[in-house]
Amino acid sequence: MKATLPQGTRDFSAEIVSKRNFIFNTIRTVFELYGFQPLETPAMENLDTLMGKYGEEGDKLIFKILNNGLDNPSKHLQARQELEKVLDGKNTKGLTERALRYDLTIPFARYVAMNFGQLTLPFKRYQIQPVWRADRPQKGRYREFYQCDADVVGSTSLLNEAELTSIYSNVFKKLGIDVEIRINSRKILAALAELCGGLDKMMDITIAIDKLDKIGMEKVKEELSQRGLQADQIAKIENYLLITGSNEEKILALQDLIGGIETGKKGIAEIEFLLSFLPSSVIGQLSADFTLARGLNYYTGIIFEVKAKGVQMGSIGGGGRYDDLTGLFGVPNVPGVGISFGVDRMYDVMEELKLFPATVQTGTKVLFFNLGEAESKTAFGLMQQLRDKGISAELFHENAKFDKQFKYADKKGIAYAVIIGSKELHEGTCMVKDLKKGEQKTVLQTELIITDF
Amino acid sequence: MKATLPQGTRDFSAEIVSKRNFIFNTIRTVFELYGFQPLETPAMENLDTLMGKYGEEGDKLIFKILNNGLDNPSKHLQARQELEKVLDGKNTKGLTERALRYDLTIPFARYVAMNFGQLTLPFKRYQIQPVWRADRPQKGRYREFYQCDADVVGSTSLLNEAELTSIYSNVFKKLGIDVEIRINSRKILAALAELCGGLDKMMDITIAIDKLDKIGMEKVKEELSQRGLQADQIAKIENYLLITGSNEEKILALQDLIGGIETGKKGIAEIEFLLSFLPSSVIGQLSADFTLARGLNYYTGIIFEVKAKGVQMGSIGGGGRYDDLTGLFGVPNVPGVGISFGVDRMYDVMEELKLFPATVQTGTKVLFFNLGEAESKTAFGLMQQLRDKGISAELFHENAKFDKQFKYADKKGIAYAVIIGSKELHEGTCMVKDLKKGEQKTVLQTELIITDF
Numbered sequence: 001m002k003a004t005l006p007q008g009t010r011d012f013s014a015e016i017v018s019k020r021n022f023i024f025n026t027i028r029t030v031f032e033l034y035g036f037q038p039l040e041t042p043a044m045e046n047l048d049t050l051m052g053k054y055g056e057e058g059d060k061l062i063f064k065i066l067n068n069g070l071d072n073p074s075k076h077l078q079a080r081q082e083l084e085k086v087l088d089g090k091n092t093k094g095l096t097e098r099a100l101r102y103d104l105t106i107p108f109a110r111y112v113a114m115n116f117g118q119l120t121l122p123f124k125r126y127q128i129q130p131v132w133r134a135d136r137p138q139k140g141r142y143r144e145f146y147q148c149d150a151d152v153v154g155s156t157s158l159l160n161e162a163e164l165t166s167i168y169s170n171v172f173k174k175l176g177i178d179v180e181i182r183i184n185s186r187k188i189l190a191a192l193a194e195l196c197g198g199l200d201k202m203m204d205i206t207i208a209i210d211k212l213d214k215i216g217m218e219k220v221k222e223e224l225s226q227r228g229l230q231a232d233q234i235a236k237i238e239n240y241l242l243i244t245g246s247n248e249e250k251i252l253a254l255q256d257l258i259g260g261i262e263t264g265k266k267g268i269a270e271i272e273f274l275l276s277f278l279p280s281s282v283i284g285q286l287s288a289d290f291t292l293a294r295g296l297n298y299y300t301g302i303i304f305e306v307k308a309k310g311v312q313m314g315s316i317g318g319g320g321r322y323d324d325l326t327g328l329f330g331v332p333n334v335p336g337v338g339i340s341f342g343v344d345r346m347y348d349v350m351e352e353l354k355l356f357p358a359t360v361q362t363g364t365k366v367l368f369f370n371l372g373e374a375e376s377k378t379a380f381g382l383m384q385q386l387r388d389k390g391i392s393a394e395l396f397h398e399n400a401k402f403d404k405q406f407k408y409a410d411k412k413g414i415a416y417a418v419i420i421g422s423k424e425l426h427e428g429t430c431m432v433k434d435l436k437k438g439e440q441k442t443v444l445q446t447e448l449i450i451t452d453f
Numbered sequence: 454m455k456a457t458l459p460q461g462t463r464d465f466s467a468e469i470v471s472k473r474n475f476i477f478n479t480i481r482t483v484f485e486l487y488g489f490q491p492l493e494t495p496a497m498e499n500l501d502t503l504m505g506k507y508g509e510e511g512d513k514l515i516f517k518i519l520n521n522g523l524d525n526p527s528k529h530l531q532a533r534q535e536l537e538k539v540l541d542g543k544n545t546k547g548l549t550e551r552a553l554r555y556d557l558t559i560p561f562a563r564y565v566a567m568n569f570g571q572l573t574l575p576f577k578r579y580q581i582q583p584v585w586r587a588d589r590p591q592k593g594r595y596r597e598f599y600q601c602d603a604d605v606v607g608s609t610s611l612l613n614e615a616e617l618t619s620i621y622s623n624v625f626k627k628l629g630i631d632v633e634i635r636i637n638s639r640k641i642l643a644a645l646a647e648l649c650g651g652l653d654k655m656m657d658i659t660i661a662i663d664k665l666d667k668i669g670m671e672k673v674k675e676e677l678s679q680r681g682l683q684a685d686q687i688a689k690i691e692n693y694l695l696i697t698g699s700n701e702e703k704i705l706a707l708q709d710l711i712g713g714i715e716t717g718k719k720g721i722a723e724i725e726f727l728l729s730f731l732p733s734s735v736i737g738q739l740s741a742d743f744t745l746a747r748g749l750n751y752y753t754g755i756i757f758e759v760k761a762k763g764v765q766m767g768s769i770g771g772g773g774r775y776d777d778l779t780g781l782f783g784v785p786n787v788p789g790v791g792i793s794f795g796v797d798r799m800y801d802v803m804e805e806l807k808l809f810p811a812t813v814q815t816g817t818k819v820l821f822f823n824l825g826e827a828e829s830k831t832a833f834g835l836m837q838q839l840r841d842k843g844i845s846a847e848l849f850h851e852n853a854k855f856d857k858q859f860k861y862a863d864k865k866g867i868a869y870a871v872i873i874g875s876k877e878l879h880e881g882t883c884m885v886k887d888l889k890k891g892e893q894k895t896v897l898q899t900e901l902i903i904t905d906f
Contacts, residue, residue, distance in 0.1 A: 003566040003782040006497050006551050011564055014490035014578075021491075033840040035817040035847035035865075038470040042462035042597050043496060043553075043583065044516075048454065063497075064519040066549050068587050071517050074542050083548075087536055089527050095536075095548075096519050098459050100496075111464050113456040120864040122850050125467075130496065134521050144495050157850040159829070166837070279834055329456040364488040376612070381732055384619070387486040394488035397575050397610040411573040412488075 008135070008143030015361055020146075020347060022360045023175065024128055027148055027341055030171045031126040034163055036150050039125040041107040043132075044098045051099075053106050053328070061133045063143075064096040100132040104149045105325075105338070112153055113329030121154030140344065151338030153325055158273050161302045161321065164339045165274060168306055168317060169282040176355045177346065178309040179316070181282075182289040185271060186299045186320070188254065191264030192240055195257070196233035203297060204228070205237065210293040212241065240290060247275055247288045254290060270302055298322045304339055308349045316342045316349060362392060365453055367409045369419045370396040378445070379420050382430070385449045409435055416453055420445075461588070461596030468814055473599075475813045476628065476799055477581055480601055483624045484579040487616055489603050492578040494560040496585075497551045504552075506559050506781065514586045516596075517549040553585040557602045558778075558791070565606055566782030574607030593797065604791030606778055611726050614755045614774065617792045618727060621759055621770060622735040629808045630799065631762040632769070634735075635742040638724060639752045639773070641707065644717030645693055648710070649686035656750060657682070658690065663746040665694065693743060700728055700741045707743060723755055751775045757792055761802045769795045769802060815845060818906055820862045822872045823849040831898070832873050835883070838902045862888055869906055873898075 005011065012020065028038075050062055073080040085091035101107055104127045112119065128148045135141055150167065152160040165181060172179045189209070193202035204227040208220050215223075217238065224234045236257070243253045251268060258264030271288050278286065294303045301321030308316050319339035326334045350356050366386060368379040376395055383393045394414075396405045409417055419431040424442075432451060433440040443451055458464065465473065481491075503515055526533040538544035554560055557580045565572065581601045588594055603620065605613040618634060625632045642662070646655035657680040661673050668676075670691065677687045689710070696706045704721060711717035724741050731739065747756045752773035759770030772792030779787045803809055819839060821832040829848055836846045847867075849858045862870055872884040877895075885904060886893040896904055 001501065001782060003502065003563040003779075004499060005495065005563075005567070006499050009495035009497055011495070011567075012491075012493040013568075014492065017491040017493055032815055033843070033845050035845060037467035037816060038465075038474075039467065040465040040470055042458065042464070043585070044459050044462055044597065046457060046459050049456065060521070064524050065553075066517040066519040068513070071549050072547070073540060074547070080540065083536065083540055087526060087533065087540075094525070094527070096524050100518075110456040110458075114458070114464075115466075120861065124847075132496070144497065152850075155850040159823070159848060159850050162833070163848075170840075277830055277833070279837065326456075329454055362485055363490065370612070377730055380615070380730070384732065387623075390486070392486050392488060394577075395612060395616075397605075397608040397612050408573065 006143070008137030008141075010142060010144070014363070018361050019350070019356050020343070022356065023343055023346055023350070024146075024148070026174050027171050027343075028126070028128065030167055030174065031150050033170075034124075034150075034167055036124040036126040039108065039111060039127050040129060041101070041104075041111060041127070043101055043130075045101060045107055045110065047097050047099045049110050049329075050102055050106060054102060058102065061135055062102050063100040063132045063134055065098040065100070067093060067096055070095060101129070102133060103131050104129060104147045104340075105151075108149070108151060109325045110329055112334065113326040113331045116326070116331050116334075119154070122152050122157075122160070123154055124150070124152045126150040140348070142344070146343050148341040148343050149319075149338055151325075151336050153334050153336035156335050158270060158277075158302070160337050161270070162274055162277050164304070164319065164337060165278060165286065166282055168304070168339060169285050171341070172285070172306070175346070175350065177316075177349055177353075179285055180287050180307050180309060181285050181317075182287050182292050182305045182307065183271060183274060183302060184288070184290055184292040185267035185302050187263045187267030187270065187301060188258065188290060189267075189293060191258040191261040191267060192237065194261050194263065196236050197229055201227075201229065201233075206293045206297070207295070209237075209241065209291060210295050212291050212293075217241065243290055247283075247286070250288050250290065251275075267301075274302070294318060294320060302337065308346075311349050311352055313345055313349055314342075316345045318342075361413075364392050364394045364412055364414050366391060366393040366416045366418055367405070367412075367414045368393060368395040369402070369405050369417060369421075370399050371419070371421045372399055375420045375422065375425050378425060379418065379430075382418070382420075382445060382448050386453070389449065391453050406435075418448065459596070461590030461594075463595060463597070467816070471814050472803070472809050473796070473800060475809065476796055476803070477599075477601070479627050480624050480794055480796075481579070481581065483620055483627065484603050486623075487577075487603075487620055489577040489579040492561065492564060492580050493582060494554070494557075494564055494580070496554055496583075498554060498560055498563065500550050500552045502563050502782075503555055503559060507555060511555065514588055515555050516553040516585045516587055518551040518553070520546060520549055523548060554582070555586060556584050557582060557600045557793075558604075561602070561604060562778045563782055565787060566779040566784045569779070569784050569787075572607070575605050575610075575613070576607055577603070577605045579603040593801070595797070599796050601794040601796050602772075602791055604778075604789050606787050606789035609788050611723060611730075611755070613790050614723070615727055615730050617757070617772065617790060618731060618739065619735055621757070621792060622738050624794070625738070625759070628799070628803065630769070630802055630806075632738055633740050633760050633762060634738050634770075635740050635745045635758045635760065636724060636727060636755055637741070637743055637745040638720035638755050639747075640716045640720030640723065640754060641711065641743060642720075642746060644711040644714040644720060645690065647714050647716065649689050650682055654680075654682065654686075659746045659750070660748070662690075662694065662744060663748050665744050665746075670694065696743055700736075700739070703741050703743065704728075720754075727755070747771060747773055755790065761799075764802050764805050766798055766802055767795075769798045771795075814866075817845045817847050817865055817867050819844060819846040819869045819871055820858070820865075820867045821846060821848040822855070822858050822870060822874075823852050824872070824874045825852050828873045828875065828878050831878060832871065832883075835871070835873075835898060835901050839906070842902065844906050859888075871901065 073083045130146050168181050193205050208223040243250050299320035300323045303320035305315045306317035321337040323335050325336045368383050370376045386393045417433040424430050428445050429442050526536045583599050621634050661676040696703050753776045754774030756773035758768045774790040776788050778789045821836050823829045839846045870886040877883050881898050882895050
């Protein structure tokens with residue numbers, strides 16, 4: 001039998017795990033500095049919890065778990081009979097009752113609803129776990145990938161948006177990724193809709209605008225037309241999309257356009273609050289971008305999107321405010337705001353721009369050569385001393401030729417060899433060889449612990 | 454809709470995540486000090502990769518993923534037609550082609566087989582990931598749980614067993630868990646079988662002995678009898694199981710019993726090597742225990758099992774040597790040895806014995822009170838300074854009564870409050886309150902950064 005991996009899934013070897021953990025740990029550290037606490041939910045949720053939350057297309061992409069005992073009906077009579085019951089409608093539980101997590105938001109909502117009485121509000125949680133989607137695999141799109149979310153629920157304060165913006169700024173600075181954090185407010189888009197055809201046109205306008213980056217202005221206008229907007233309305237939307245300049249200039253232009261509409265005023269005030277409240281170190285990365293729309297229709301206030309500068313790459317972060325997280329699970333009126341990091345894309349950006357520090361990859365630092373049983377017993381004891389000091393060390397697994405042991409060190413990128421042969425054993429010394437410089441020195445075994453590695 | 458969790462699965466809230474991560478990080482650090490490198494494999498494997506590897510019972514407990522588009526046949530005609538094809542044998546792919554990881558060993562074997570040419574041997578990997586089993590949920594047994602494995606493949610050297618024993622010793626010392634590391638060799642059990650009815654009785658003997666802890670000597674003898682062993686053979690096995698004393702005394706007694714059998718000699722030599730090679734700090738925890746059998750039938754040499762002292766709890770670690778990891782995947786003759794940590798049980802032991810250090814739970818350390826927009830803007834800037842120093846801090850989300858802000862700090866176990874009202878804003882000071890001691894002092898805002906928290 002030939003070993004293969006399911007389509008759209010990946011193994012992560014040591015180098016990749018270390019680099020990914022560098023990203024995860026950076027984000028985790030920042031989340032915790034901001035008072036966010038970890039949550040982990042199971043990979044499986046009840047099918048009912050997930051279905052109907054991601055639209056019809058989403059439902060199709062949820063991986064469902066086959067109920068037990070139903071597989072292999074061609075071989076097992078019982079499985080066959082159970083499946084026939086499913087087809088006859090006599091097996092009410094059907095084929096599947098559980099499914100794999102499709103994102104982290106719905107499991108979080110389910111958790112908040114289940115534990116609402118116990119939570120201290122505002123509740124700030126972060127969650128870093130894989131999700132699964134039965135998408136057609138393609139470059140950069142996998143069926144298993146990590147999401148990395150922070151949300152605050154139970155507060156309508158814009159301070160939360162300020163904190164989340166600051167988290168974005170802080171994480172990307174720590175990682176060395178130069179970014180533009182784009183913000184807009186859904187209230188501004190709502191005002192635009194009021195101006196052009198009414199609030200019921202909001203989703204049409206949002207969906208079309210959301211494609212601006214990908215398809216360009218002319219195609220957006222075509223799409224708006226197909227969606228039933230009139231030429232004068234489309235002209236206003238074009239004016240809106242063409243607003244440019246500094247954050248202040250853009251806000252002035254926007255005020256002319258929608259400042260007279262109540263919802264528009266509120267949206268502008270949200271953006272102005274963030275621009276006035278955040279320190280200049282964050283403002284430098286922040287861009288009010290009224291062309292930002294975000295596809296998901298549950299956002300109601302500030303929306304975020306992060307782009308890396310200097311690379312061709314989709315957004316590496318996004319999020320926004322929503323009015324009602326847990327209504328679907330019987331706990332209404334829990335507002336919140338959240339952001340998400342696109343870790344796979346961040347990884348690609350950091351590889352492309354060579355941003356991973358050399359120290360990320362740890363691996364073994366010192367290889368003790370194996371030159372016989374008595375020699376290796378002494379080596380074993382010394383090796384434990386180094387490990388107790390936090391230095392990663394190995395003893396070669398067998399008494400082999402020097403050549404073979406050097407080759408092993410070379411392949412594993414090990415920096416130092418410690419060699420104890422019969423002469424050194426007798427003298428109580430060891431030879432320490434710097435494998436990169438090719439230098440070597442003899443030190444007392446009792447002084448190996450104070451040797452610099 | 455009421456929010457519920459699937460049977461046998463758990464949410465982990467902040468406190469539990471922190472404690473579990475303390476265990477994972479301790480193990481991970483030790484693995485890396487010993488030169489083991491991380492591997493992560495996908496949650497899903499091809500069904501073929503997993504089926505037939507865990508026995509008939511195991512196959513039933515594997516969670517299978519329903520092929521796309523087959524769910525909900527009562528509503529969707531197409532799903533119905535596809536299912537009918539499955540029953541007619543016309544859909545050759547059937548219901549399911551993928552399944553969730555059942556353990557970490559088979560995915561590791563699949564990985565080694567797929568990448569054999571690229572690996573530097575001996576290849577030392579560790580893996581800390583969840584696995585899923587459709588077991589009947591009960592106390593302490595879950596359908597999703599973490600495994601935590603380290604294996605060395607491509608080497609028959611007993612030094613690997615010595616290293617793995619040392620890893621066990623090191624990890625449990627770091628965690629403060631007092632343990633007995635029991636070792637035996639399958640070769641000794643093979644010699645016992647040769648002595649009592651022949652090698653073909655080995656599995657019968659192993660399976661019966663494996664139950665000694667649970668069912669006691671009399672029931673083991675009954676089972677041996679039911680499995681076709683004669684009274685004189687059972688008497689020899691009883692003699693074997695009754696061997697007691699120090700490690701040295703037990704080996705002497707064992708030599709009398711099976712020292713004349715070639716396999717027995719080899720097994721004894723394996724145990725003697727470990728006892729003579731390992732430093733006394735490890736030997737103190739190590740016990741040669743010839744009643745140790747381990748259920749899995751692929752072990753061929755040294756086997757391990759770890760028990761915590763002072764608590765009633767099954768084994769918290771186990772492993773052993775195997776001859777052929779990847780033969781099933783077309784790459785024969787890859788020997789190896791591995792150990793596993795039972796993290797869920799280790800967690801329970803540490804809770805029961807109160808071994809988690811108080812510092813494990815981090816959470817927010819400083820709450821900045823919110824007493825107005827200008828005040829909170831100043832607070833926001835100061836808060837960033839503390840965060841840059843690595844101190845976790847929050848600004849209360851709204852300008853609320855003191856009482857409410859103190860209550861929030863109390864519920865979240867926050868140690869310090871920093872209060873900036875209009876007076877402090879005017880004076881350039883802030884009040885720092887130690888919420889545990891109830892003490893407070895006024896410090897200059899410029900000196901908050903050098904204040905001890």
